[in-house]
Amino acid sequence: MTWQNRNPYELLEIEQSATIDEIEKAKKLQLSAWHPDKFPNNEFKQIAGERTQAINDAYKKLQNRD
Numbered sequence: 001m002t003w004q005n006r007n008p009y010e011l012l013e014i015e016q017s018a019t020i021d022e023i024e025k026a027k028k029l030q031l032s033a034w035h036p037d038k039f040p041n042n043e044f045k046q047i048a049g050e051r052t053q054a055i056n057d058a059y060k061k062l063q064n065r066d
Contacts (some may be wrong), residue, residue, distance in 0.1 A: 008058030017036040020063065 009016050034055065036048040040043040 006054065006058075008061045011054055011058045012062070018062075022060050023059065027055060030055045 009018070012023065012030055014022055014026045018026070031052055034051045036045040036046045036052065039048050054061045
């Protein structure tokens with residue numbers, strides 16, 4: 001399964017009942033953990049880049065969930 005196809009709640013590691021503030025905090029935490037510059041290997045940098053894009057997409061989906 002690619003990062004893009006994962007459940008946005010699972011990707012951000014939050015409950016479905018999370019508030020918008022909790023969603024934003026989870027996004028920032030995940031982006032910090034998966035920043036491509038943290039990985040010395042180019043293959044890992046690419047994976048991290050894909051994951052950060054998926055994290056941003058998940059945040060956008062959940063931001064407009066109402």
